[in-house]
Amino acid sequence: MGVVTPGFTGRARGDNPRVPPGQYLTEDFPVLSVGPTPRVTTRQWEFAVVTEHGERRSWSWPELLALPSEKFTVDIHCVTQWSKLDTRWRGVRVETLIGDLDTAADYAMAHCYGGYTTNLPLADLLDGQAWIAYEYGGKPLTPEHGGPARLVVPHLYFWKSAKWVRELRLTGKDDPGFWETAGYHDYGDPWREQRYQGD
Amino acid sequence: MAGTAVSGRLAWQVARLAAIRQETATARTLVFDIPGWPGHLAGQHVDVRLTAADGYTAQRSYSLAAPAEGGRVELTVQRVPGGEVSEHLTGPYAIGDPVEIRGPIGGWFVWRPADRAPVLLVAGGAGIVPLMAMVRARRAAGSRALFRLVYSLRTPDELYYADELRKPYAGLDITYVYTREMPEGRAGIPRRLDVATLNSAAWPADFEATSYICGPTGFVETAADILLSLGRDPRSIRTERFGPSRD
Numbered sequence: 455m456g457v458v459t460p461g462f463t464g465r466a467r468g469d470n471p472r473v474p475p476g477q478y479l480t481e482d483f484p485v486l487s488v489g490p491t492p493r494v495t496t497r498q499w500e501f502a503v504v505t506e507h508g509e510r511r512s513w514s515w516p517e518l519l520a521l522p523s524e525k526f527t528v529d530i531h532c533v534t535q536w537s538k539l540d541t542r543w544r545g546v547r548v549e550t551l552i553g554d555l556d557t558a559a560d561y562a563m564a565h566c567y568g569g570y571t572t573n574l575p576l577a578d579l580l581d582g583q584a585w586i587a588y589e590y591g592g593k594p595l596t597p598e599h600g601g602p603a604r605l606v607v608p609h610l611y612f613w614k615s616a617k618w619v620r621e622l623r624l625t626g627k628d629d630p631g632f633w634e635t636a637g638y639h640d641y642g643d644p645w646r647e648q649r650y651q652g653d
Numbered sequence: 654m655a656g657t658a659v660s661g662r663l664a665w666q667v668a669r670l671a672a673i674r675q676e677t678a679t680a681r682t683l684v685f686d687i688p689g690w691p692g693h694l695a696g697q698h699v700d701v702r703l704t705a706a707d708g709y710t711a712q713r714s715y716s717l718a719a720p721a722e723g724g725r726v727e728l729t730v731q732r733v734p735g736g737e738v739s740e741h742l743t744g745p746y747a748i749g750d751p752v753e754i755r756g757p758i759g760g761w762f763v764w765r766p767a768d769r770a771p772v773l774l775v776a777g778g779a780g781i782v783p784l785m786a787m788v789r790a791r792r793a794a795g796s797r798a799l800f801r802l803v804y805s806l807r808t809p810d811e812l813y814y815a816d817e818l819r820k821p822y823a824g825l826d827i828t829y830v831y832t833r834e835m836p837e838g839r840a841g842i843p844r845r846l847d848v849a850t851l852n853s854a855a856w857p858a859d860f861e862a863t864s865y866i867c868g869p870t871g872f873v874e875t876a877a878d879i880l881l882s883l884g885r886d887p888r889s890i891r892t893e894r895f896g897p898s899r900d
């Protein structure tokens with residue numbers, strides 16, 4: 455047990471099994487990003503998957519909307535300690551986008567409008583674990599929350615759920631992205647409190 | 654993390670409260686002793702962990718308010734009504750009491766004394782904290798980088814670091830924006846940060862200044878949008894958002 459701070463009793467008791475250690479529940483939807491919110495119109499918007507061989511498949515906004523999508527309700531966990539339960543989204547599964555592209559890649563780097571990047575193991579994006587989401591709470595995703603479309607990977611800390619996502623580059627090698635270069639954990643499992651390098 | 658490379662796990666360190674400076678009726682600066690503190694860059698933050706007698710813990714992030722002096726580290730905490738951690742730190746928490754701290758964290762929202770570019774700091778309320786660390790780091794290093802600070806606050810009573818900011822300081826220009834109540838004797842009516850104010854305070858685009866914006870989400874969004882509309886390069890604008898936002 456840590457060092458007790460006299461008189462501190464705490465308020466939000468962490469007895470909810472859906473809340474990972476060190477997290478507290480919020481009803482808000484806090485916004486955290488590294489710079490100004492990019493304003494990407496759906497007319498300019500394009501999303502691409504690029505394989506390690508350089509093969510590229512891309513979608514315009516209407517093309518994305520025409521793909522099979524699903525509604526999903528998930529809990530999300532931010533490294534700044536808030537968790538939010540039962541967030542409702544609509545989006546396209548990442549595996550739908552990867553489709554039958556020829557790849558043996560083990561990793562993916564998400565690249566975003568605005569220059570943000572984050573790395574993930576490709577396996578964490580497949581099997582219904584990750585989506586390119588374009589609706590939140592039944593409405594179009596707002597720019598502050600990554601609209602028109604963002605990656606949502608709820609089982610990892612939310613900085614991995616890249617906002618304003620533009621491209622997924624599949625690679626054989628795990629290179630760190632933006633926050634990972636700035637001292638954050640390479641993988642980011644909230645249940646193991648993988649916040650910073652070495653956690 | 655850039656500048657203060659850490660290898661291995663960022664360990665929790667025991668910090669003891671050494672001094673308190675009341676900034677406003679609802680905010681205080683906490684000066685901690687943390688033996689062996691590795692030092693940090695202006696703009697970085699720490700995680701603070703409180704543990705109750707029954708083992709329950711709560712942790713939150715707080716910006717470092719000043720450059721470290723040996724093992725002395727300062728945070729400024731604003732009381733959030735009903736807030737689990739801030740109410741303790743601005744209330745019962747007393748000299749000699751321990752907390753656990755780990756850091757420094759963050760390698761992006763930082764200013765380094767070697768940076769020569771002009772700097773625009775835009776603070777909303779408690780968002781002044783990491784920006785004040787930059788002002789203090791500039792002074793401590795004898796840097797000549799030109800600084801401008803735009804500090805938005807509801808009322809004059811909410812000014813943090815009042816004694817220090819009221820002293821004129823070469824190379825630092827300050828513009829105050831009051832959103833609810835003006836100081837006595839100052840002309841004008843309270844209003845929110847607007848294009849005209851930022852346009853006159855921000856460096857001209859060709860100065861290639863770096864802008865740091867910190868405050869509640871809505872404030873940061875507005876300030877960043879204004880700077881973009883004034884033609885600033887998005888890559889020159891760094892933001893840190895503290896507060897919650899409602900959808």
Ligand SMILES: Cc1cc2nc3c(=O)[nH]c(=O)nc-3n(C[C@H](O)[C@H](O)[C@H](O)COP(=O)(O)OP(=O)(O)OC[C@H]3O[C@@H](n4cnc5c(N)ncnc54)[C@H](O)[C@@H]3O)c2cc1C
Pocket residue numbers: 478480481482534698713714715716717729730731732733734735736737738739740779782783893894895896897
């Ligand atoms: C990188 C970073 C740096 C930060 N630096 C500072 C700092 O230097 N000084 C500082 O005072 N805070 C800072 N914060 C905010 C701080 O981490 C806590 O969120 C804040 O102290 C509230 O925590 P709490 O436990 O008291 O409230 P909680 O118990 O978490 O929240 C209680 C209620 O208040 C709401 N709430 C939470 N935070 C705020 C807020 N800021 N304004 C209004 N309502 C709120 C919550 O949504 C909730 O409804 C920083 C946050 C981050 C992410």
